[in-house]
Amino acid sequence: MSLIEARDITRTYGKGTTSFQALRGVSLKIEKGESVAIIGKSGSGKSTLMHIMALLDHPSSGSILLNDQPTAKIKAKSLNKLRNQTFGFVFQQFFLNAQDNVLENVMLPMKIAGVTGKKRRELATSALEAVGLEAKMNNKASALSGGQKQRVCIARALVNNPEIIFADEPTGNLDSNTGAKVEDILFKLNREKGITLIIVTHDPDLAQKCDRQIQIKDGQVVKGDF
Amino acid sequence: MKFRDILNSAGSNLWHNKGRTLLTIIAVLIGSLTISITLGINTGVNDYLHKQIGNVGNTEQMIISPQYSAGDGTGPQKYSTKKSSQNADGMMTKKDVEKIKRTKGIKNVKAMKDDNVEYAQGKSKTKYVINAQTTLGIKYDLFAGKQVATSGNKSEILLTKEMAKAFGYKKVRKILGKKINLVVISPVTKKKSTITAKVVGIRNESMVNSGQSVYSHGLSEKIVTANQDGLPKALKDRYTEVVATPVGKSDAAVAKAEKALSKKGYDAQTLKEAVKQLFQTFNAATGVLIIFGAIALIAASFGVINTLYMSVRDRTREIGLMKALGLGRGKVFSIFSCEAILIGLIGSLLGLISAMGLGQLLNKAATSSFLKGIDGFVLVQFNWSSSLLIVGIICLITFLAGTLPARRAAKLDPITALRYE
Ligand SMILES: Nc1ncnc2c1ncn2[C@@H]1O[C@H](COP(=O)(O)OP(=O)(O)O)[C@@H](O)[C@H]1O
Numbered sequence: 001m002s003l004i005e006a007r008d009i010t011r012t013y014g015k016g017t018t019s020f021q022a023l024r025g026v027s028l029k030i031e032k033g034e035s036v037a038i039i040g041k042s043g044s045g046k047s048t049l050m051h052i053m054a055l056l057d058h059p060s061s062g063s064i065l066l067n068d069q070p071t072a073k074i075k076a077k078s079l080n081k082l083r084n085q086t087f088g089f090v091f092q093q094f095f096l097n098a099q100d101n102v103l104e105n106v107m108l109p110m111k112i113a114g115v116t117g118k119k120r121r122e123l124a125t126s127a128l129e130a131v132g133l134e135a136k137m138n139n140k141a142s143a144l145s146g147g148q149k150q151r152v153c154i155a156r157a158l159v160n161n162p163e164i165i166f167a168d169e170p171t172g173n174l175d176s177n178t179g180a181k182v183e184d185i186l187f188k189l190n191r192e193k194g195i196t197l198i199i200v201t202h203d204p205d206l207a208q209k210c211d212r213q214i215q216i217k218d219g220q221v222v223k224g225d226f
Numbered sequence: 227m228k229f230r231d232i233l234n235s236a237g238s239n240l241w242h243n244k245g246r247t248l249l250t251i252i253a254v255l256i257g258s259l260t261i262s263i264t265l266g267i268n269t270g271v272n273d274y275l276h277k278q279i280g281n282v283g284n285t286e287q288m289i290i291s292p293q294y295s296a297g298d299g300t301g302p303q304k305y306s307t308k309k310s311s312q313n314a315d316g317m318m319t320k321k322d323v324e325k326i327k328r329t330k331g332i333k334n335v336k337a338m339k340d341d342n343v344e345y346a347q348g349k350s351k352t353k354y355v356i357n358a359q360t361t362l363g364i365k366y367d368l369f370a371g372k373q374v375a376t377s378g379n380k381s382e383i384l385l386t387k388e389m390a391k392a393f394g395y396k397k398v399r400k401i402l403g404k405k406i407n408l409v410v411i412s413p414v415t416k417k418k419s420t421i422t423a424k425v426v427g428i429r430n431e432s433m434v435n436s437g438q439s440v441y442s443h444g445l446s447e448k449i450v451t452a453n454q455d456g457l458p459k460a461l462k463d464r465y466t467e468v469v470a471t472p473v474g475k476s477d478a479a480v481a482k483a484e485k486a487l488s489k490k491g492y493d494a495q496t497l498k499e500a501v502k503q504l505f506q507t508f509n510a511a512t513g514v515l516i517i518f519g520a521i522a523l524i525a526a527s528f529g530v531i532n533t534l535y536m537s538v539r540d541r542t543r544e545i546g547l548m549k550a551l552g553l554g555r556g557k558v559f560s561i562f563s564c565e566a567i568l569i570g571l572i573g574s575l576l577g578l579i580s581a582m583g584l585g586q587l588l589n590k591a592a593t594s595s596f597l598k599g600i601d602g603f604v605l606v607q608f609n610w611s612s613s614l615l616i617v618g619i620i621c622l623i624t625f626l627a628g629t630l631p632a633r634r635a636a637k638l639d640p641i642t643a644l645r646y647e
């Protein structure tokens with residue numbers, strides 16, 4: 001049994017003469033607790049694939065199975081809940097709310113889940129401890145360095161205790177030192193908490209640190225699974 | 227997402243864009259202020275008129291006059307039994323009174339004769355012209371004393387406060403029980419007769435029959451007799467006014483009696499209707515002001531739409547992220563609707579508070595100028611129900627204006643919002 005399975009996924013953007021096929025039949029399986037790198041050149045379709053696996057986007061054809069269950073027919077409300085409870089997201093750009101403080105930013109997924117009061121603060125604080133930023137809790141998000149911001153994003157992805165963290169170019173905007181620190185945190189979560197990691201990257205060094213690499217070229221898997 | 231967090235998100239976003247929030251709120255405030263102050267004046271005036279009707283009592287009393295009089299100014303009119311030149315001066319004859327008496331649906335028909343008084347004189351000896359009417363049998367709004375006799379031959383009079391002062395009584399109550407003289411000069415013989423009248427009451431200054439003194443039945447008869455001195459008998463039976471009471475008190479019964487009178491060529495109006503007409507004229511005037519307020523509100527709602535579109539644009543990434551993290555469409559819609567309603571709520575409340583402040587100033591200005599001496603008239607008044615209604619309606623308007631941008635936000639695709647290149 002695999003955690004996520006993609007079956008012959010295609011994704012076409014646009015219609016008619018201007019249409020563009022970003023994915024051309026991608027199939028892959030990811031097991032629970034794995035760390036997987038999706039690697040490929042810019043424009044090869046990595047982000048598109050990740051969005052579809054994270055149920056943020058629908059494939060033009062093919063299907064995504066979660067714990068062997070097809071996901072196509074899940075209703076919007078359950079889908080929202082599923083994303084909120086089982087997925088965590090880290091993006092290349094941080095998407096932090098600049099005017100809010102660090103704690104508020106980390107609490108966002110819990111606010112969305114409707115968790116309130118003390119519990120929300122406690123969980124957010126422990127997520128910040130996991131990334132070593134509990135001291136910055138009350139700072140404005142805009143006052144942090146790039147590496148710190150990305151660690152806040154990891155804390156935010158972590159706070160709802162997800163099964164999978166999707167990270168799209170998590171070190172793309174960081175220099176190698178701060179990038180390494182972010183990577184360490186992610187792999188530590190994978191090892192210690194058993195969180196499945198799906199990392200989209202074009203950095204071969206980062207990809208090598210993962211259990212498995214899936215290479216994408218022009219919307220197709222060229223190396224790795226299948 | 228819990229309501230508190232939605233409210234928080236909306237509130238903090240308004241706060242982070244203080245400038246444009248303030249401008250939009252001011253637009254709403256202007257509309258709210260206009261409508262609130264207008265409704266305040268409306269409430270004040272209607273409240274006063276209601277009080278007046280309540281004080282008067284017997285407001286079904288009808289005043290009947292001929293339909294045709296020269297005062298109509300509608301050019302030559304064809305003669306008919308209903309329209310005779312006899313009535314051109316607005317006076318009625320014995321025949322008219324008989325006809326009116328035979329009309330169904332009215333009782334206690336009383337015909338009033340000419341009761342001109344040349345001048346009135348009191349303790350101060352200064353001669354004053356007097357504007358008066360014979361008692362209609364209604365309860366006049368009194369400051370002190372009692373009503374005049376509606377039958378018998380007692381010579382009693384109600385004066386206004388101003389008249390009492392003019393007659394030399396600084397403390398107006400002191401005039402109660404005192405006598406004043408009314409001097410009548412017959413238009414025919416020029417004979418001068420002096421009639422004494424006892425002041426039994428002082429009228430409150432009022433907008434209904436304002437400034438008029440009131441004669442008792444007996445006093446009126448004496449004045450009429452003095453007026454008719456030397457008049458040929460045939461001319462004595464001319465009446466200025468006929469009053470009657472409808473048998474039924476319901477609006478329908480009154481209307482029926484009026485229709486019957488109209489068929490015979492007479493106009494009839496009850497006091498209640500006269501006051502109602504005053505209401506209607508006034509309400510029409512305030513209606514226009516309310517339309518101005520409404521226009522201001524429409525302009526303000528465009529402001530709200532604009533502000534929220536800006537807000538949606540500014541927060542595109544944030545909305546995208548929240549949707550990616552599992553926030554449903556409905557909740558996104560609520561956040562922006564909340565923003566719109568908050569603008570409406572703050573704007574309308576500030577408008578209401580400003581209206582209350584302005585109302586106090588207006589009341590002060592009014593009582594010391596054009597409402598001077600009119601008792602029990604508070605020009606601008608607010609009541610809870612209409613104030614809440616205004617706030618509610620404005621919140622509803624801003625909510626509706628906010629639905630357009632809120633829908634755009636709700637429909638945002640998280641991937642498009644989060645894409646970076
Ligand atoms: N919304 C879109 N409309 C049209 N083309 C798109 C859209 N999103 C992505 N693409 C195209 O699809 C291809 C794959 O994009 P993406 O998945 O973002 O690549 P990667 O993440 O590997 O750089 C690119 O050529 C990109 O231009």
Ligand SMILES: [Mg+2]
Nearest residue numbers: 046047048168
């Ligand atoms: Mg990408």
